[in-house]
Structure formats: structure tokens, C-alpha cells
Amino acid sequence: MQPTPLRPRTLTPLPALFAMLLCWLSSLHATAQTTPTVLEATLRTRQTAEPRGNVLAVLTADTAQLIGFFHGTTEWGSVKLYAGPIGAEAPIYIVSSLGMPGVVKGTFEYSFVPTAEQAQKLHEGDFHIEVTALAANDSARYLEGALLPLPLQNPTVVGTHLSTIWQGRPRRTGSALGYVASDSLYLFGFFLTETPWGSVNLYKGTFPSDGELLVNLGLSLPTPPDYTSGFMHKVPFSAQERDALLAGQLHIGVRDMSNQGLLRGQVYTFPNHTPGKVQMLAPEPADRFVFSASTAPDNDSLLFAVEFSEATDPDQHPVHYFWEATLRQEHLGHVPAKSLIYDLGTDSTRLPFTVAQAYELYNDLIALYPGAPLPPAEGLTVFHRVISTDGSHYTWSDTASFMLVNSEVTPLEERPESWHGVEQLSCFPNPARGATTLTFRLDEPAQVEVQLYDALGRLVLTPYRTAIQTTGVQQIAVATAGLAPGTYNYQVMATTHTATRTGHGRMVVVE
Numbered sequence: 448m449q450p451t452p453l454r455p456r457t458l459t460p461l462p463a464l465f466a467m468l469l470c471w472l473s474s475l476h477a478t479a480q481t482t483p484t485v486l487e488a489t490l491r492t493r494q495t496a497e498p499r500g501n502v503l504a505v506l507t508a509d510t511a512q513l514i515g516f517f518h519g520t521t522e523w524g525s526v527k528l529y530a531g532p533i534g535a536e537a538p539i540y541i542v543s544s545l546g547m548p549g550v551v552k553g554t555f556e557y558s559f560v561p562t563a564e565q566a567q568k569l570h571e572g573d574f575h576i577e578v579t580a581l582a583a584n585d586s587a588r589y590l591e592g593a594l595l596p597l598p599l600q601n602p603t604v605v606g607t608h609l610s611t612i613w614q615g616r617p618r619r620t621g622s623a624l625g626y627v628a629s630d631s632l633y634l635f636g637f638f639l640t641e642t643p644w645g646s647v648n649l650y651k652g653t654f655p656s657d658g659e660l661l662v663n664l665g666l667s668l669p670t671p672p673d674y675t676s677g678f679m680h681k682v683p684f685s686a687q688e689r690d691a692l693l694a695g696q697l698h699i700g701v702r703d704m705s706n707q708g709l710l711r712g713q714v715y716t717f718p719n720h721t722p723g724k725v726q727m728l729a730p731e732p733a734d735r736f737v738f739s740a741s742t743a744p745d746n747d748s749l750l751f752a753v754e755f756s757e758a759t760d761p762d763q764h765p766v767h768y769f770w771e772a773t774l775r776q777e778h779l780g781h782v783p784a785k786s787l788i789y790d791l792g793t794d795s796t797r798l799p800f801t802v803a804q805a806y807e808l809y810n811d812l813i814a815l816y817p818g819a820p821l822p823p824a825e826g827l828t829v830f831h832r833v834i835s836t837d838g839s840h841y842t843w844s845d846t847a848s849f850m851l852v853n854s855e856v857t858p859l860e861e862r863p864e865s866w867h868g869v870e871q872l873s874c875f876p877n878p879a880r881g882a883t884t885l886t887f888r889l890d891e892p893a894q895v896e897v898q899l900y901d902a903l904g905r906l907v908l909t910p911y912r913t914a915i916q917t918t919g920v921q922q923i924a925v926a927t928a929g930l931a932p933g934t935y936n937y938q939v940m941a942t943t944h945t946a947t948r949t950g951h952g953r954m955v956v957v958e
Contacts, residue, residue, distance in 0.1 A: 530568045
């Protein structure tokens with residue numbers, strides 16, 4: 448009997464082993480990315496560890512989204528996010544005024560695309576938040592807390608925009624973010640108005656006409672003056688209610704204390720991608736629109752229209768649009784920016800304004816700043832942009848501006864002939880490593896503000912805001928050491944008693 452010959456063992460080449468290992472790791476990474484991670488933070492005062500705020504965050508395939516609100520009457524001025532301990536490195540996000548999309552005793556909403564290292568720190572619970580009060584002598588000067596991942600198995604992330612009807616159009620006045628895990632629904636939301644809201648209810652069907660009340664979610668802050676800020680609630684969630692959610696039949700309805708005013712919003716599940724960037728088409732930055740208050744109530748002729756490009760979505764999910772308008776009055780000292788938000792729905796890329804509606808817009812913008820009336824010989828410079836969302840990700844158009852002039856408040860002979868454009872604006876060195884210098888010319892003293900926006904149109908830094916009393920060539924040094932490498936758009940606004948001039952440019956930041 449012949450012995451069975453020994454066959455040489457075939458060895459997998461080392462490069463092939465590495466390729467197999469990389470493929471396996473990639474599959475794990477892809478699996479981890481497609482399963483959302485939900486994180487929570489309790490924000491406590493630095494001195495006494497008193498709980499004063501809450502944040503909920505969701506990390507999906509390529510985006511982290513956060514919403515938060517703060518308890519009490521403290522006016523909060525800034526939010527900073529740190530990938531690591533507070534203060535150890537430069538924060539990845541700073542908002543100098545909690546004004547996007549609005550402030551009611553302290554709320555904020557933000558989304559960003561984390562790097563691989565930042566995503567790892569989020570998964571490890573090594574991501575921290577610091578909130579600073581506006582008043583330096585406030586007893587709760589600082590809040591801080593860590594975003595900690597929750598031990599959830601395959602959660603379904605949900606959210607909604609809460610809207611009311613304003614000037615015949617839905618206007619966004621709140622947001623909610625949450626998740627479904629096991630047999631429970633957790634929702635975390637806040638409001639952008641100071642209306643005394645009294646109840647938050649979950650409906651199957653359309654609220655308020657034919658909705659079937661499923662559960663009262665309550666309000667987590669039931670006593671004045673905190674009850675307008677937000678809510679967070681966990682309720683049982685049945686298989687039938689989950690089916691209604693997936694079918695788009697689940698709605699939130701919010702009623703005020705008098706049971707008259709109401710907010711509404713469809714609860715939707717989050718897709719896992721980013722919609723395309725929107726681009727502002729009109730009005731052009733040089734446009735001025737003149738109207739008369741006396742003819743506004745019965746004048747339905749078209750004065751101007753906001754137009755923007757349509758955002759695309761890779762998975763054909765509907766993209767929702769919002770238009771934000773804001774006003775700043777630098778000549779009266781720094782006032783935190785406040786915004787009007789128009790909910791345009793999913794099928795509109797044009798927002799028309801008649802003379803009457805422009806008059807209402809003019810008055811509504813002024814009403815954002817009580818006690819700070821405009822000088823009689825100045826029109827309003829309106830800063831505006833479009834926000835698009837696919838439900839889990841937001842993109843912004845570039846910020847643009849136009850002048851809205853009430854001819855009865857601003858006499859025609861007193862309006863400036865040229866009000867737009869900062870002259871001879873340049874940036875050097877560009878690309879910038881550590882610092883750069885903006886150079887421009889002023890023909891008269893002005894309040895000057897410099898802002899930097901990232902490639903998605905998000906405000907990331909306001910490095911300069913002060914009055915310049917001299918005329919001629921000006922130079923402003925801008926530190927870039929704390930910015931991530933990439934392309935940024937900068938905007939220089941020079942405001943005088945008669946005009947606001949705006950200049951734009953682009954810089955590249957390198958390590």
C-alpha cells in the first residue's frame with residue numbers, strides 16, 4: 448500500500464492577507480457607520496454641578512447632529528464643542544450667539560461632519576460641551592458636560608420640525624430629535640418662541656384635523672419661566688405605532704396653555720446621507736427694494752422674490768427647505784442675531800413677496816430688536832440664506848444680503864446711491880498657515896465685522912467686530928491656527944449710519 452503523498456500546504460501571500468484584513472475591517476467600519484449612535488449629555492454648572500441643560504446627539508454615517516436646551520433664565524452666549532477634554536485643544540465649533548435657528552432662554556441646533564478621529568471620540572464618550580453665559584457675573588457662568596453614547600441595539604432615529612402658520616405659510620418654530628429602541632420612543636425637543644406651551648401630544652394621522660391621540664408626551668419643564676424651552680419624554684411604543692411611523696402617519700401636535708395656538712410636525716425616520724448644497728439665485732447682493740407702508744395693506748403687486756437652486760438627494764428622499772432672514776444693528780452696539788424662519792416645504796424653490804408682505808417683513812425684522820429703533824434715514828440690510836434638509840442632515844446656501852427700504856421711513860433723497868461692496872478687499876497670505884491679513888478700504892468710519900464660513904456655508908468664526916474711526920486702507924489680522932484645513936469664505940461688513948457695505952472672498956487654510 449502506497450502511502451498518501453504529502454502535499455505542500457498552500458500559503459496565502461502576505462499582501463493578500465493584508466487585503467483580506469482590510470476588507471474585513473472595512474466591512475466592520477461600514478456596518479458601524481450604518482448603525483446610528485445616540486448620545487446624551489447633562490450640562491451642569493462648573494461650580495456647583497447643578498444640572499441646567501440637556502443635549503441629545505445622533506451620529507449617523509457621516510454626520511453628527513445635536514440639539515439642546517438650557518433650564519432657567521440665564522442668557523447663554525456661546526456653545527463650544529471639544530473633541531477631547533474642555534480646553535485641551537481648540538474647539539471644533541464655536542457659536543458666538545445662540546441665534547441659529549433661534550434663542551428662547553437658550554436653545555441650539557447644530558450638525559457637522561466629524562473626522563475619523565472625532566467620530567472615534569464620540570463613540571468613546573470623549574466629546575465635551577461648554578456653554579458660556581452672556582453676563583460675566585452670572586452665578587452659572589459656565590455649563591459643561593460629556594456626550595456619552597447610549598447602550599442601544601439598532602435604534603431607529605426619528606425627528607421632526609415643528610411649524611405654525613405665519614403670513615399664510617408654515618413657519619418653523621421648533622425641532623425634535625429622538626429614537627425608537629426596543630418597545631420605547633424617546634423624543635427630545637425645543638421651541639423657538641416664548642409662547643407658554645402647555646402640552647405635547649403624539650397622534651396617528653394628521654394633526655389637528657383627523658388625528659387619533661396616542662399619548663400625551665407632556666412637558667419636562669412645567670413651571671414658568673422654563674416651560675417654553677423644551678421637552679424630553681420616553682413613552683411605550685407598540686408595533687402598530689412603529690408601522691404608523693414608517694408609513695409617515697405619526698405626527699406631533701403642541702398646544703399652548705390657552706389651548707388655542709398650536710404647532711405640528713410629521714415624525715420621520717432619518718435617511719443616511721446629505722442633500723446637495725443649495726445656491727442663492729436671487730435677490731442679488733446689490734438689490735434694493737423700495738416700498739411704501741401706506742400702500743402696503745392693499746398692494747398685492749410683486750416687489751421681489753427669493754429664488755434658490757433645488758437640492759438633490761441621492762436616495763430620492765424629499766428635501767425640505769427653509770428661508771432664514773436676519774438683521775443686525777451694529778450702530779447700536781452688539782446685539783445677538785435673531786432670525787425669522789420661513790418653512791417652504793418640499794416643492795418650492797421660490798418665495799415671492801408682495802409690497803404688503805415686504806412691509807410685514809420689515810416690521811417683523813424690526814420687532815426682533817425691541818427698544819432699538821432704526822435711525823429714520825436708514826433702510827434695513829437683510830441677511831438671508833436657504834437651509835435644506837433631508838431629515839437628518841442640513842446644508843446652507845451662502846449668506847447673501849439685500850436692502851429693504853420703507854420710503855416713508857427713509858426719504859428717497861436721503862438713501863445712499865451706493866451701499867454695497869467693500870472696496871479693494873484682499874487676503875494675504877492665501878493659503879494661510881496660522882494667520883492671514885485682510886486688507887480693504889473705508890471711505891468713512893464704520894462698524895466692521897469679519898465672519899468666516901466653511902464650505903457648507905456654516906458660520907465657524909467671527910474674528911473681528913469693532914468700530915473703526917479712521918478712513919483709508921485698513922488691515923485686520925485673522926488667526927487661523929484653530930481652524931481645520933480647508934476652504935473658507937470670508938465676509939467683511941462695514942456699517943455706517945447710512946449704509947451697510949459687504950465684501951466677500953475665499954481663503955484656503957493649511958496646516
